[in-house]
Amino acid sequence: MTETLNPKPFKNKKRLKNAAEGKQRRSSFSEHRLLASTLIYMQQARHRTSAATTTTAQTCARNRPTYEEEEEEGEEISERCEQSSPRLLRTQNRSWFPIGGRATLARAQSIGGQGRIIAQAIRVRVSNLRFRIESAMNVFIASSSSSSSSSSSNQIKLLTFFALLFTVLVYAKNGLYDDASARFMKDDFKMKVAKAVKAHVLVTGGAGFIGSHGTLKLIEEGNAVTIVDNLSRGNEGALRALKKLTKGKNALRVIIGDIADENVLNRAFATEPKITKVIHFAAVAYVGESMQDPNKYYKNVTSNTATLLQAMDRFNVRELIYSSTCATYGNPDVLPITEKTVPIPINPYGKSKLFAEEVIRDYANANADFKAVILRYFNVFGSDPKGRLGEYPRPELRNHGRISGACFDAALGNIEHLLIMGTNHNTRDGTCIRDFIHVTDLIDAHILAMEKATSNPPSLYNVGTGKGVSVKEFVHACKSVTNVPIKVVEQTEARPGDYAEVYANVDKIERELGWKAQYTNLEESLGHAWHWRKKHRNGY
Numbered sequence: 108m109t110e111t112l113n114p115k116p117f118k119n120k121k122r123l124k125n126a127a128e129g130k131q132r133r134s135s136f137s138e139h140r141l142l143a144s145t146l147i148y149m150q151q152a153r154h155r156t157s158a159a160t161t162t163t164a165q166t167c168a169r170n171r172p173t174y175e176e177e178e179e180e181g182e183e184i185s186e187r188c189e190q191s192s193p194r195l196l197r198t199q200n201r202s203w204f205p206i207g208g209r210a211t212l213a214r215a216q217s218i219g220g221q222g223r224i225i226a227q228a229i230r231v232r233v234s235n236l237r238f239r240i241e242s243a244m245n246v247f248i249a250s251s252s253s254s255s256s257s258s259s260s261n262q263i264k265l266l267t268f269f270a271l272l273f274t275v276l277v278y279a280k281n282g283l284y285d286d287a288s289a290r291f292m293k294d295d296f297k298m299k300v301a302k303a304v305k306a307h308v309l310v311t312g313g314a315g316f317i318g319s320h321g322t323l324k325l326i327e328e329g330n331a332v333t334i335v336d337n338l339s340r341g342n343e344g345a346l347r348a349l350k351k352l353t354k355g356k357n358a359l360r361v362i363i364g365d366i367a368d369e370n371v372l373n374r375a376f377a378t379e380p381k382i383t384k385v386i387h388f389a390a391v392a393y394v395g396e397s398m399q400d401p402n403k404y405y406k407n408v409t410s411n412t413a414t415l416l417q418a419m420d421r422f423n424v425r426e427l428i429y430s431s432t433c434a435t436y437g438n439p440d441v442l443p444i445t446e447k448t449v450p451i452p453i454n455p456y457g458k459s460k461l462f463a464e465e466v467i468r469d470y471a472n473a474n475a476d477f478k479a480v481i482l483r484y485f486n487v488f489g490s491d492p493k494g495r496l497g498e499y500p501r502p503e504l505r506n507h508g509r510i511s512g513a514c515f516d517a518a519l520g521n522i523e524h525l526l527i528m529g530t531n532h533n534t535r536d537g538t539c540i541r542d543f544i545h546v547t548d549l550i551d552a553h554i555l556a557m558e559k560a561t562s563n564p565p566s567l568y569n570v571g572t573g574k575g576v577s578v579k580e581f582v583h584a585c586k587s588v589t590n591v592p593i594k595v596v597e598q599t600e601a602r603p604g605d606y607a608e609v610y611a612n613v614d615k616i617e618r619e620l621g622w623k624a625q626y627t628n629l630e631e632s633l634g635h636a637w638h639w640r641k642k643h644r645n646g647y
């Protein structure tokens with residue numbers, strides 16, 4: 108026997124308003140009510156729940172108090188429900204089904220056994236929709252019972268009816284938004300990626316410069332990708348381009364959301380075929396900005412890595428490829444830098460990445476079946492040689508910008524001149540020396556690392572060319588590629604947090620993975636980037 112819930116009206120005006128806006132706060136009573144309705148729903152849907160659990164759920168649903176009563180007796184009733192059903196108690200304690208529809212599948216899964224079936228059965232979306240409809244119905248019932256004048260009552264009924272209709276239509280049509288702060292690109296909510304893929308990879312930061320190139324390559328290699336990006340940096344246009352470039356493959360799913368939010372990660376991981384690997388690109392990544400706002404870096408880089416690992420743990424995802432940086436090394440005395448060089452970062456960006464590496468190593472130490480590879484990239488530039496993707500630094504970040512973006516901006520007249528910061532370094536021409544690695548080479552290194560190099564303890568590789576290029580040399584190449592007499596202004600004082608000279612020893616990655624940079628001609632590589640940027644003066 109099953110029954111349908113007939114929710115009692117929200118008489119309290121504030122509650123009524125909150126419910127209408129989907130903001131009803133969680134209360135133990137509300138949880139019971141939703142839990143009860145869910146269990147009944149599941150039984151209707153022939154999902155396996157024990158008869159005892161369902162009966163208790165039904166009793167709880169039937170005996171629920173009005174909101175006025177709840178204030179006085181609610182707790183007592185809640186306790187009664189809890190005592191009569193261990194499942195109800197366990198579920199409530201783990202509060203995996205908070206009101207507002209934020210059912211976190213992971214928490215349900217953590218109950219184990221039947222919890223997993225529950226998690227499978229109740230997709231977040233179903234609960235959201237049910238709750239909203241229920242809330243709207245409550246408003247509808249409340250308005251019809253509490254209004255005194257019949258004409259205003261009819262108006263309210265009509266209005267509520269349209270609000271309800273609107274909610275259902277928005278959900279049915281778009282499936283874009285939910286209250287768990289994750290937003291899917293059009294149609295991606297419903298999307299199941301193709302089954303016949305090599306691997307389903309979660310790419311964080313896939314709207315960014317490196318992440319977008321990585322995504323394209325992964326899909327071309329026969330993998331499926333779920334991107335999570337909050338678009339705080341990167342470009343939405345890159346996502347559109349990726350959609351277009353991979354059209355028909357059913358291999359790209361995009362979630363706009365912050366990886367600091369576990370609801371977003373839960374939604375990303377709760378998909379089929381199961382995600383088995385994660386490439387973690389998402390990060391804020393500017394040395395200068397990290398000097399001004401270090402906390403941003405520790406939260407976004409270090410803490411988010413821990414959050415991501417927790418989510419991977421919940422969903423039993425055991426492989427990670429991590430984007431680290433040569434900034435972890437600081438200003439070493441001996442060059443070229445090998446993986447054995449002691450890292451002594453001199454800015455919060457480098458430190459936050461080194462700490463994130465440590466978070467990964469400690470996690471690996473505690474979880475024998477977890478495998479990771481950490482790639483410390485040097486300075487990444489260039490773009491897809493076929494001109495399909497590029498790098499478009501966001502205008503508001505120009506002050507912190509990277510050298511190639513700044514060169515092109517100067518060549519395009521977006522900025523008046525190119526500022527070289529630091530001409531007094533102890534280097535061959537006084538400017539910084541960097542190891543510039545083409546993004547295509549870098550992504551090739553990721554594919555190899557993903558296929559061959561994840562291990563426990565995590566393996567570590569430098570990714571560079573092994574050759575240092577000074578900023579002045581880079582600017583010279585940029586002038587010749589763009590054919591624009593870029594105006595250059597030199598500033599003696601170095602940018603805070605900058606190190607003088609870094610370039611990689613890449614013997615290890617060459618020896619162990621057979622990887623070597625292919626694009627070592629600076630002008631050719633800059634030419635790829637310029638070709639794209641010229642065609643996309645205002646970005647994607």
Ligand SMILES: NC(=O)c1ccc[n+]([C@@H]2O[C@H](COP(=O)([O-])OP(=O)(O)OC[C@H]3O[C@@H](n4cnc5c(N)ncnc54)[C@H](O)[C@@H]3O)[C@@H](O)[C@H]2O)c1
Binds near residue numbers: 340
């Ligand atoms: N570009 C380089 O020269 C370089 C060098 C060494 C290491 N790296 C590392 O490579 C990675 C990618 O760098 P990039 O140059 O592509 O940078 P990018 O800014 O172009 O891309 C980073 C992406 O991550 C996203 N992001 C940031 N915080 C997020 C969050 N909390 N939740 C979801 N998405 C978030 C941004 O919106 C952006 O799309 C970074 O981890 C960076 O530290 C880059």
